Amino acid sequence: MLFFFSGGTWSSLMNDHARLEKTMFGMDRMARTLRTKLANRWNLSALTQAGAADFGATAADVAEAAHQRADVLERLARMAEIHGADGALKSAGRYQLFEMARTCDHCPHERKCARALYAASKPCAKDVDFCPNAAEYAALTMESAAAHAS
Numbered sequence: 001m002l003f004f005f006s007g008g009t010w011s012s013l014m015n016d017h018a019r020l021e022k023t024m025f026g027m028d029r030m031a032r033t034l035r036t037k038l039a040n041r042w043n044l045s046a047l048t049q050a051g052a053a054d055f056g057a058t059a060a061d062v063a064e065a066a067h068q069r070a071d072v073l074e075r076l077a078r079m080a081e082i083h084g085a086d087g088a089l090k091s092a093g094r095y096q097l098f099e100m101a102r103t104c105d106h107c108p109h110e111r112k113c114a115r116a117l118y119a120a121s122k123p124c125a126k127d128v129d130f131c132p133n134a135a136e137y138a139a140l141t142m143e144s145a146a147a148h149a150s
Helices: 010-045 049-053 059-066 072-082 086-090 094-105 110-117 134-149
Strands: none
Touching: 010 059, 049 059, 059 094, 072 086, 072 094, 072 110, 072 134, 086 134, 094 134
16 A cells, blocks of 8 residues: 655654644543543532541532542652652641642642652752642651651
8 A cells, every 4th residue: 555645754754643642642631531520520429428527528628639630649749758758648647638638739839849840850858848838748757757766
């Protein structure tokens, strides 16, 4: 079979194909995200106050947690690692984690944070002092150190 295309080279054709694949992957990911959000909204609409109390929260708190940006937990984990609080974060109480996740989800420094967290070189705590949870990570680190000392 003979393929004809106007102008360009084989590599430019392959680059166009690669761009198309990336676009299709992005659209597929957006569709999956939308389906998940709609399913979550449907499931949460049936959640009663008593059911939410099983999580130790109100129905509104559970709904807010379910609608957070998808990368909040990853950002919390990466930021904890930078601050040396990754082990302490795993043993933090659920209310503290919920408040930290809420703070992260409403952070005004999302782009600055992404550049720091996903940079080629690992940042230090000074590089991410803009984080609104920085004091929480420091407190977690101190609590963890105190627990290990005793």
